[in-house]
Amino acid sequence: MQPVWDWFRWLYQTTGINLTIFYDAFDRGRFAHGFLMTVKLSVICIVLSVIIGVIGAWVQGSRHRVLRTFIHWYIQAFRNTPPLVQLYFFYFALGSLFTTAAGPLVTNVTWAIVSLSFFAGAFNVEIFRSGIEAVPRTTLEAAESLGFSRWQTYRRIVFPLAFRISLPALNNNLVNLVKTTTLAYAIAVPEMLYVSSQIWSDELNVPVMMNVLLICYFVLVGMVVYLMTRWERAVRVPGFGV
Amino acid sequence: MTRERIAHTGGAATRVLPVLLPGAAHLTRTALRERAHGFATWRLRGSHGVVLMLAFLLGCGMAQAQAGPGYPSILATIWKWTPLLARGFVFNLAISFLAMAIGTFAGFFLGSAQISLLRPVRGTAWFTMNFFRNAPWLVLLFYCMFLIPFQVTVFGVTIPIPDWTKAVFGLALPVMANVAEIVRGAIQSIPTTQWEAAASLAFNRRQTLWMIIIPQCIKRMLPPWMNLYAILTMSTVLASIVGVNEMMTQTQRALSAESRPGLLLAFYSYVLLWFFAYCYPIARWTVRLEARYAVRH
C-alpha cells in the first residue's frame, strides 16, 4: 500500500491537495476510526431503534390506557423537538445525574447512542403500529380458522406482512438516522465529522477535508439508500403497492 | 386505494380483489412521498404546547426546589435572560427566512432543470440534488462556515459576511435540494394530458411550463414546502454548534453563567416554548392549506 500513499504525497507536493488522511499514518488511523465510529453509531442505533419501535408498537396495542398514553407522549416529545436539544438533554441533564465524584459513569458515545435510538425509535413505533394495523382482521380470522395458534398467526402472518408494509417508511427513517449521527459532534463523540475537524485544524487543509467528508457521506448514505431499495424490491408483496 | 387492475380470466375482464387493507397502501404512499420530500410530515397540536408549558413549569419547580434560599426565583432568572434569548431567537428566525428564500429560489431552478430535454442538464441537476440530499445538514453547515470567506470585495466595496449569514447559506443548500425534489415531484404529477393539450394549442415547451404547468404545481407544492420550513426552523439550532449567536448558544451561555444546578429542564423547555409559539400557527396554517388544496392522487 505504500506506493499508494506515496502517490498522495506526490499529489500534495505538485498540486497542493493535501490529503494527509492517505499518506500520513496517524491521520489515516484517525480518519479510519472516525469513519468506523460513524458506522458503529449508525448500526447500533438502527438496531436499537428497531427494537424500541417493535416494543413500542406492541405496547401501543395494549389494553392499559396508562401505557398507551405514555408511549403516545414519548413519540410526540421525540418527534417534535430538535434532536440536538434531545442530545443535550440526555448528555447534560441526565448525564449530571449519572456522575459520581470520580467522573461520569456513562460515556458520551453511550449517551449519543441512547439519544439517537430513542429519536429514531419514536418514528419507528408509529411506522410499525400502522403496519400491524394494516393487516386485515379477516386474514387473521382466516388464520385462526385454519387452526393456527395466536403465536403462529403472529409469527407467520402478522409479522411478515406488517414488516413488508412498514419497510419503505422504515428505510426513510434509517437513512435519516445515518445522517443524524453527525449531531454527536456536539458532545465530542469522535465520529467522522469530529475527527475531520481535528484533522483540518492540525493540518490546515480545510477545503480538501470538507470535500472528502461530503464525498464520504454521499457514498455512505447512497449505499444505504441503494441497499434499502434492493431490499424493498426483494420483499415486495405482488399485487399490493403503488 | 390499492390499485385495481383489470385481470383477464378466461376472456372476461374482472377486477382484482385487494389483498391488504387500504391503510396499507396509504402507509406506503405516505412513505414514498416523505422519501421524495426528504423528511417526515410534521403535525404540531395544541396539546403539545400544553405539555411543553407543563414541562417548563416542572423544570422551574424542580430547579426552585433544588436551589436553597438566597437564590432569586427561577422565573425571575429566566425573565432576566429573556432579552438576550430573544435577540438570539431573532437570529434563528432570520436564518430560517433567508435560508428558505434562497433555497427555494435555487431549488426551483434545480427542480425545473431535472425535466429539461437536454440529457447533460438533467443528469447534472439530478446529481447535484442527490449530492446535497445525501449530505447531513450539519456537514453542509460546516462546509459553508469554513469555506465562505469572512469578507468579500466586490466593485471595490468590502462586504463583511458575518457568521449567521454563512449559516444561512449552509442551511440553504439542503433546502435547495429538498425544494428541487418537491418541484420535480409536483411537475411530474401533472397529468400528461395537460402537456398534450397545450401542445395541440401550439404552445412551445417554455410557455407550457410557465403558463400552464407551474401555476398548477404551486398548489401541490405548498404543503410539503411549509412542512420543510417548519423543519428548517427547528434545525436552525444546529447553528449553535458552529458558533453562531442564536438562541441555543445564548441559552448555553446563560446556563454556564448561572451555574446553578437543575436549570437545564427549565431553560430548554423555555426555548422549546418559543419555537412552539412560532411553529404552531404555521402548522395550523399548513393544515388549512392542505385541506383547501387537497389533491386527489
Next chain:
Amino acid sequence: MTTDSEAKPIVELIDVHQSFGHVEVLKGISFGVKKGGVVCIIGPSGAGKSSLLRCINGLVPIQKGSIRVASFEVHALKTDAEKIALRKEVSMVFQQYNLFPHKTALENVMMAPLHVLKEDPKEVRERAVALLTKVGLYDKQNTYPGELSGGQQQRVAIARSLAMRPEVMLFDEVTAALDPETVKEVLNTIQELAREGMTCILVTHEMRFAREIADEVHFTDGGKIVESGPPAELFDHPRMERTRAFLSQVL
C-alpha cells in the same frame, strides 16, 4: 335426504345467545345440520349471520346455549389447544382478505397442513396441487394473491380450507365482494363440494344458488330464526310475513 332414523346431526345449535358488549346479536338460535347436508342462512344485513358462523368455529364466545360440532362442545372450549382441535374439523371461508398476500397460492394451501397438522411436506404438496387442480387453478400455483382475480382468490381459499380435510365447511357471504362474472365460478366450486357430500353451512345473498343446493334454508332476522324449511317451500310459499317482505325485496 332426511329420515328420522339418520344419525344425530353433525352440527347442532341449541338456544344460542351471543352479544357484542351490550348489544345482543343472537337471541336464541337453534338448528341442526346432518352430515352431508347443505344449509343456507339468509336474511337482512346486521341480523347476526356472520356472528353465527363465527360462533360455530369458536372465533367468538357465546353467552348462553350450546353448540356441538361432531364430538366437540364448542361453547365449553377454553384453551387455544382445544379450539385448534375443533378447527381441524371445521373450516371457514370469509368474504374477503382470506389469503395470505405474501405467499403464493400453493404456499397458502400448504401452510396449514404443514404447520398445524405437521404432515409430511411432500405429501402436503401433492395434495395441495391436487386441490388447486380441483378448483381449476393448477396453472396459478405460483402466483400471489394480489395477482389473482376475486373469484380466483376465493377458489384458492376454498382449496386451502379443503386441505385441512374438514368435516364441516362454513361460507360467510363469500361471493358478496365479487364481480358478477366471477361469482359463478365460485358457486360452481361450492356446488361441486356439496355434491361430493361435504357438510356445508352458507350465509349467502345468492337466492337462486341457495334454492339449487340447499337441503334446508333458514331465514334469520333480528337475531332469531324466523322461518325454516326446504328451499322450494320457503322461497315459493313463505309462511311468515317478514319472510315474504324480505323475499319480495331481494327476488
